[in-house]
Amino acid sequence: MSTIIDVENESGVSKSTISRYLQGRNVTEVNRIKIEKAIKKLDYKLNPIASGLKSSKTNTIGVVIPDITDSFFPPIIKEFERCMAEHGYHTILSDYGNDRCREVSQMNLLANKKVDGILLASASVNGDHVELCLEQGLPVILLDRLIPELKCDSITVDNYQASYNAICKCIELGHREIGAVYSGYYTDSERMRGFKKALQDKNIKKNPDYLQKVNLNTESPEVFVKKLVEMKSGPTLIFCSNIYMGIGAIKVRLQDNLKIPDDISVLVFDNVATFPNQEYVSLIKPEFSSISQPLKEIGRNAAQLMLERLELGTDNYKPINIELKTTLKMTSSVADKKN
Amino acid sequence: MSTIIDVENESGVSKSTISRYLQGRNVTEVNRIKIEKAIKKLDYKLNPIASGLKSSKTNTIGVVIPDITDSFFPPIIKEFERCMAEHGYHTILSDYGNDRCREVSQMNLLANKKVDGILLASASVNGDHVELCLEQGLPVILLDRLIPELKCDSITVDNYQASYNAICKCIELGHREIGAVYSGYYTDSERMRGFKKALQDKNIKKNPDYLQKVNLNTESPEVFVKKLVEMKSGPTLIFCSNIYMGIGAIKVRLQDNLKIPDDISVLVFDNVATFPNQEYVSLIKPEFSSISQPLKEIGRNAAQLMLERLELGTDNYKPINIELKTTLKMTSSVADKKN
DNA sequence: CTGTTAGCGCCTTCAA
DNA sequence: TTGAAGGCGCTAACAG
Numbered sequence: 280m281s282t283i284i285d286v287e288n289e290s291g292v293s294k295s296t297i298s299r300y301l302q303g304r305n306v307t308e309v310n311r312i313k314i315e316k317a318i319k320k321l322d323y324k325l326n327p328i329a330s331g332l333k334s335s336k337t338n339t340i341g342v343v344i345p346d347i348t349d350s351f352f353p354p355i356i357k358e359f360e361r362c363m364a365e366h367g368y369h370t371i372l373s374d375y376g377n378d379r380c381r382e383v384s385q386m387n388l389l390a391n392k393k394v395d396g397i398l399l400a401s402a403s404v405n406g407d408h409v410e411l412c413l414e415q416g417l418p419v420i421l422l423d424r425l426i427p428e429l430k431c432d433s434i435t436v437d438n439y440q441a442s443y444n445a446i447c448k449c450i451e452l453g454h455r456e457i458g459a460v461y462s463g464y465y466t467d468s469e470r471m472r473g474f475k476k477a478l479q480d481k482n483i484k485k486n487p488d489y490l491q492k493v494n495l496n497t498e499s500p501e502v503f504v505k506k507l508v509e510m511k512s513g514p515t516l517i518f519c520s521n522i523y524m525g526i527g528a529i530k531v532r533l534q535d536n537l538k539i540p541d542d543i544s545v546l547v548f549d550n551v552a553t554f555p556n557q558e559y560v561s562l563i564k565p566e567f568s569s570i571s572q573p574l575k576e577i578g579r580n581a582a583q584l585m586l587e588r589l590e591l592g593t594d595n596y597k598p599i600n601i602e603l604k605t606t607l608k609m610t611s612s613v614a615d616k617k618n
Numbered sequence: 619m620s621t622i623i624d625v626e627n628e629s630g631v632s633k634s635t636i637s638r639y640l641q642g643r644n645v646t647e648v649n650r651i652k653i654e655k656a657i658k659k660l661d662y663k664l665n666p667i668a669s670g671l672k673s674s675k676t677n678t679i680g681v682v683i684p685d686i687t688d689s690f691f692p693p694i695i696k697e698f699e700r701c702m703a704e705h706g707y708h709t710i711l712s713d714y715g716n717d718r719c720r721e722v723s724q725m726n727l728l729a730n731k732k733v734d735g736i737l738l739a740s741a742s743v744n745g746d747h748v749e750l751c752l753e754q755g756l757p758v759i760l761l762d763r764l765i766p767e768l769k770c771d772s773i774t775v776d777n778y779q780a781s782y783n784a785i786c787k788c789i790e791l792g793h794r795e796i797g798a799v800y801s802g803y804y805t806d807s808e809r810m811r812g813f814k815k816a817l818q819d820k821n822i823k824k825n826p827d828y829l830q831k832v833n834l835n836t837e838s839p840e841v842f843v844k845k846l847v848e849m850k851s852g853p854t855l856i857f858c859s860n861i862y863m864g865i866g867a868i869k870v871r872l873q874d875n876l877k878i879p880d881d882i883s884v885l886v887f888d889n890v891a892t893f894p895n896q897e898y899v900s901l902i903k904p905e906f907s908s909i910s911q912p913l914k915e916i917g918r919n920a921a922q923l924m925l926e927r928l929e930l931g932t933d934n935y936k937p938i939n940i941e942l943k944t945t946l947k948m949t950s951s952v953a954d955k956k957n
Numbered sequence: 958c959t960g961t962t963a964g965c966g967c968c969t970t971c972a973a
Numbered sequence: 974t975t976g977a978a979g980g981c982g983c984t985a986a987c988a989g
Contacts, residue, residue: 280754282966293976298968307974324730328670329966333981337667339710348692357686357713364712369731371678372711373703374696391663392708533902564872621982632960637984646958668982672965 281321290317301325331393339369340585341389341397344422345377351522351550351574352400355422358578359398359585366586368395375402377496383408390417396585398422406431413596418588422581424465432588434581434601438466438548441570441605442473442518445546448609449516450481453616454544458489458507458514460500460524467520470548474518489514493524500527501534508535508543515544516613522549525567539565540614550574565611572605620660629656640664670732678708679924680728680736683761684716690861690889690913691739694761697917698737698924705925707734714741716835722747729756735924737761745770752935757927761920763804771927773920773940777805777887780909780944781812781857784885787948788855789820792955793883797828797846797853799839799863806859809887813857828853832863839866840873847874847882854883855952861888864906878904879953889913904950911944 287294290313300306300314317323331337340363344352360370371394375381379402386408389397397412400422406429409419413431421433449457459474461467478485488510491503500519504527507517519525525547531537532545539545550571580601587599626633629652639645639653656662670676679702683691699709710733714720718741725747728736736751739761745768748758752770760772788796798813800806810829817824827849830842839858843866846856858864864886871878878884889910919940926938 284966294967295969295976296974299974302968305974310975326966327731328667328674328676329981330968331667332671332966332983333968335667335981342711347696350689353687353692356711357715360711360713361715369710369712369727371708372681372695372699373708374699376700388708392666623982633983634961634985635959638958641984644958649959665982668965669984670965671967671982672984674965 280326281323282326283323285321286314286317286323289321290314292317335393336395337393338367339371339392339394341371341373341386341392341394343373343375343382343385343389343397344400345375345382345402347372347374351423351572354574355578355581358575359582360578362579362582363585366582377402379403386412390415396420396589398581398585400424401426405429413593416593418585418593420581420585420588422577426465430596430598432584432599434577434584434603435466436572436577436603436605438469438605439473439476441607442470442520442548443477444473445548445568445570445607446474446477446518447481448607449518449544449546449613450477450483452613454516454613455483456486456489456512456514457483457516457518458491459518459520460491460493460503460507460527461518461520462493462495462523464495464521470520474520486514495523500524501530502527504528504531505535508537515616517543517545519545519547519549519567522547522551525549525551525569528567539567539612544568544613546570546613568608568610568612570605570607573603576603619665620662621665622662624660625653625656625662628660629653631656674732675734676732677706678710678731678733680710680712680725680731680733682712682714682721682724682728682736683739684714684721684741686711686713690762690911693913694917694920697914698921699917701918701921702924705921716741718742725751729754735759735928737920737924739763740765744768752932755932757924757932759920759924759927761916765804769935769937771923771938773916773923773942774805775911775916775942775944777808777944778812778815780946781809781859781887782816783812784887784907784909784946785813785816785857786820787946788857788883788885788952789816789822791952793855793952794822795825795828795851795853796822796855796857797830798857798859799830799832799842799846799866800857800859801832801834801862803834803860809859813859825853834862839863840869841866843867843870844874847876854955856882856884858884858886858888858906861886861890864888864890864908867906868902872902878906878951883907883952885909885952906951907947907949909944909946912942915942 283294283297286297292310292313296306296310297314342356363370373385375385382402390412396418398420401424403426406426409431412419419431421431425433461471493500493503500523507513519528528545545567547567547569551567551569622633622636625636631649631652635649636653702709712724714724721741729751735757737759740763742765745765748770751758758770760770764772800810832839832842839862846852858867867884884906886906886908890906890908
């Protein structure tokens with residue numbers, strides 16, 4: 280592996296000039312040609328470790344997520360990685376396995392490894408570890424989930440508004456008894472905010488029995504879906520606030536041979552079929568009505584935001600928050616009660 | 619950010635000794651205490667970039683795969699990353715999007731970035747880029763797919779033997795007319811080798827019409843499944859050599875409302891339900907008979923093999939090849955013809 | 958086991 | 974614009 284010194288000897292140009300050339304700064308035409316010739320002859324490549332030592336840039340971004348086998352993340356990461364690679368950045372993956380302690384320690388590890396930025400889908404309720412990074416000048420971008428009271432760049436979707444709109448639409452279709460199955464995640468609470476506001480605005484009476492909160496770490500969503508389904512004079516529609524709840528609904532449907540929407544209507548907040556090799560899920564007819572997230576776009580926008588922040592630096596930090604739009608797809612899984 | 623020099627000044631112990639201590643080598647008790655005290659006081663952390671410059675170790679492993687949204691990879695990567703992290707290694711992810719040119723360029727990028735090893739699920743037919751790495755002393759471990767004529771560490775599953783056994787079992791159940799849908803991938807060709815050997819050993823006549831080769835880049839598996847299904851006096855059983863073919867079968871089944879196994883029997887080589895949040899696929903009854911791969915174990919073994927190779931180095935290179943066992947799960951999707 | 962002495966390969970003043 | 978010189982933070986060879 281040849282070094283810059285070899286290029287110096289080969290070309291007769293000093294390594295400082297070569298270094299400048301490598302950084303795209305001005306060099307006389309004569310030198311440029313000499314340098315390029317030598318580089319090509321020696322097949323010289325800049326050693327990013329050595330250059331990182333001085334400049335403390337590693338051209339590496341850390342991606343910290345709770346679980347890569349959650350189908351939500353791979354499409355996002357794929358696009359993020361692709362975009363960042365186009366700009367010369369590598370992506371270090373860090374799966375903290377839904378463990379808050381590991382989330383913090385992984386962040387510290389990455390900071391110590393001197394990554395240039397971190398994309399984080401956090402499971403934390405406080406943002407101390409993030410603030411620590413920001414103070415050190417290490418940009419962090421929150422993905423999908425915000426952290427309360429933390430001012431930080433972020434990329435999310437319109438959880439509140441999309442839920443509000445979708446529930447309004449269901450109400451317009453004649454549904455009055457509406458149940459929901461949801462978890463305590465940030466995204467779910469936003470979605471439930473939209474849900475409740477819709478009921479309120481449309482003067483639907485609230486029935487606390489219809490709201491089933493699930494602890495996804497210890498409980499199975501299908502149990503709660505089943506509760507709603509089996510309630511006498513229960514809801515005519517169930518709102519599943521994320522894919523896990525939607526899966527619960529699918530299970531109940533398949534196991535108990537539910538007729539959708541005759542027995543009950545279903546609406547899911549999440550992509551019903553995320554993976555290219557699992558699109559057949561949508562073939563179980565009728566496909567659930569759903570609010571789907573633009574995963575690829577999320578990845579792309581996260582990358583753009585990251586690049587922008589790397590450019591701007593973290594001095595005079597003014598958080599940039601991007602909110603992308605989801606897509607509501609109504610299918611016959613929600614009955615039209617007006618008729 | 620304090621450096622080793624600060625620790626030297628604070629502790630009064632020379633930085634070489636400190637460096638040795640940091641590497642876990644022997645140091646007198648007195649010095650150990652001084653060093654630890656100073657490190658704690660200064661909150662010193664070793665700068666991995668600087669140490670990498672000298673030792674040319676980055677404690678980073680590159681993972682190069684065709685498509686992270688293929689449900690096969692995330693569980694493997696997750697486990698691999700976890701195991702490597704336990705030993706102080708980070709994992710750089712590189713998705714080459716099923717593009718052979720990008721596969722090569724990504725490998726070169728990683729080599730240039732001085733990763734300590736590469737885990738590669740290759741789509742290449744020749745191994746020049748891999749040999750280049752090995753010659754430079756950069757270990758490569760092939761994941762899932764071997765490259766013909768390339769001597770290289772690898773981790774695969776028993777594609778040939780498992781297919782052979784499964785097809786034999788079907789034959790014993792009375793199937794004589796057996797079709798297959800397969801692609802040109804390395805794994806598929808191994809599986810088809812097992813398939814053909816089973817027919818041969820059991821004296822089943824070959825019917826070329828029953829073998830449907832699919833180009834997954836341009837063609838849809840369901841078309842070929844359908845061909846077999848609609849053949850007059852066609853096969854009684856279809857062997858789907860990978861999950862994409864299995865999905866084709868699911869599609870045909872759902873769209874044409876096929877009765878399994880009354881209309882036709884199905885056997886799939888691959889995990890029918892890979893993702894924790896998509897296990898409901900197996901609820902479409904009867905679940906397809908399948909040969910499933912131990913994804914987590916593949917990840918773990920890949921990590922172990924990588925660690926071993928990092929230890930051994932690539933001098934006197936003798937490739938280590940690990941072949942893990944798959945699990946055959948027979949369901950009622952394969953009819954018992956003996957009765 | 959320890960400290961001294963040189964670098965690793967590159968970047969960045971500085972004076973020219 | 975250029976080259977010389979010094980250092981980024983750490984490791985490794987050496988003599989003690």
